[in-house]
Amino acid sequence: MVTSEYERRIAARFATFDQDGNGYIDREDFSGAAKALLAEFGTAARSDRGQALYIGAEAFWQGMAGIADRDGDQRITREEFVHGAVKRLRDNPDGFAEIARPFLHAALAVADTDDDGAAGVGNVARVLTVLGVAGDLAGTVAASLDADGDGRIGEEEIVRAFARYFTVPE
Secondary structure (H helix, E strand, C coil), X not given: CCHHHHHHHHHHHHHHHCCCXXXXXXXXXXXXXXXXXXHHHCCCCCCHHHHHHHHHHHHHHHHHHHHHCCCCCCCEEHHHHHHHHHHHHCCCHHHHHHHHHHHHHHHHHHHCCCCCCCEEHXXXXXXXXXXXXXXXXXXXXHHHHCCCCCCEECHHHHHHHHHHHHHCCC
């Protein structure tokens, strides 16, 4: 695949992070995603899970800003996102997943309504929908994450899938 095609595919991922659609990614996109997830699952922001989700969102934002915010203005433009992904993420998807891990761990905990360390496929689809994935696609994606067919999705499955999706290997 030519780099321009790779860059086009990465640019398409930008909208997933730009939660408010204002043309750039910033801290508010991450805190807004956390707030929306908590509302979806009826979890209080001041609860342990709520606090963990906000802390994870902030850590994710800081990691993303460190990778992609080239001008230091605390906003990541589409160009900065593509540049950051192409230059730093393509060859290290595991590193990108580790930046996202605290948020993904906390989001999974919010969606884990029976406290068994994994979330049901339906709840993972709800998380994906809140994060901007179309409802019918969210269900399909969530089902595909359930590799062993037990109806439950754990942290490692989520982290690996996240790395594959956002780093879009050539």
